[in-house]
Amino acid sequence: MEKETTNYQLILSKLESKASLKQEIYRNTIDVFAVAKKALSKIASRLHQDYHAKDPSVEVAYRDAHQFEAELKFSGDMLLLSMHSNVFNFEEGHRVFSSSYVKADPSLSYCGVIYIHNFLADSIKYNRLADEGTLIARILVNKQKRFIVEGEGQLGFLFESFSDSEISEEILTHIFELAILDCMDTDLQLPPYAAVKDITLHQKQTILAASGYPTGKRLGYQFKAEAQQNNNL
Template sequence: MNQDPIENIAKILLTKSTIKQKTYRNICKAFKQIQDEAKSLVEDLKSKTSERDEDIKLSVNEVSDQEFHIRIAGDLLVFVLHTNIITLPTDYEYNKSKYVADQPLRKYLGQINVYNFMADSFEFNRLNDPGYLLARLLINSENHFIVEGDRQVGFMFETVSAKPLENVDLNILIKLIIAQAAENDLLAPPFPQIRNITVREQMEKTQSLGGGNKIGFQMSYQNETKS
């Protein structure tokens, strides 16, 4: 007699649920570790800069259990923990790897996204100012991880880790993220582009006033939309 399909469905759901719950616990733990590492790094930066320039703004602000911000001078790094467990498209190298082929349940991932905004955009409530995805940390049920990002951020962690995530990995990642944000200057829009503005744009202090965009992130974003 054939097995009852309901029993098979229940087994699949239980297996996936267990893996997803474990993955979610891992990503939540990593998010707290990232925040702790960020606080330590910011305090270290303060000690190295305050005597030379006390006006440099450095801080870590917890917004909620799923979001915190790092203020680095004129930049605001926004860390967001996503509560849903996801899978990547099938054509991703991660999903085509032997690591996932050996155990398909490793494809389930928790994610933390890091966005870069200009700090003034939040301070002056400029709702139309853009922010850009700088990095994405993905962790599975075994606490192994990959990082997607621009330049050195992605290069350092382009393949799945050989071992579970450690604080030293997060320390390196945050340093790379902060460095990349700090090294990218603002690019003002061309003069003809900001010649005409509306009353609403003036009142909302939008980018049409010539506030500028981050150079590196604008280029990365434009390349992605063209592909």
């Protein structure tokens, strides 16, 4: 009986130290994501206003898809912003655990996650389910709304340690602008001709007819060996 009481008290303790903590971080991430949507929407409005008169064919549009997702379309690119509904900790040995900030309170390493993906706009438009996107960055938010960013280019080192202050709309705008620049600096490349010159009728009638050429910025598009290999996985 004493052992059962001890276990029960341990459960109560862990609910306080982990469950309540994760709920707090989840609420923080929800708040930050709302600000992120606002920042992305403002970027879309400014780009549309400043560039539409120069070239109306270049579409810039923001869409609030649902509670955990928003999109920014700019010409042929789509920046897809999404929030994970769960809370995570870093893998053992990660550099955050060596910081004095986390050493003073280990619970500060738990984070909610906001992802920034880049897809081709046509992938979304034509529902090409085989198309590949790229994770440009992920924003990690802790119980104090302080953050780390892991990502491509400048986003891989500018915010690699927990910030000294809460994340803000100004900071999020800076992050999104860097993400947009990364998308625009990465062009869609043709694969070698020899790699895509052969195609079976089955592939033509199934893969291509269903969703068009499976395409991604860093993938190009795939035929034959690549598609066969994927089908065998």
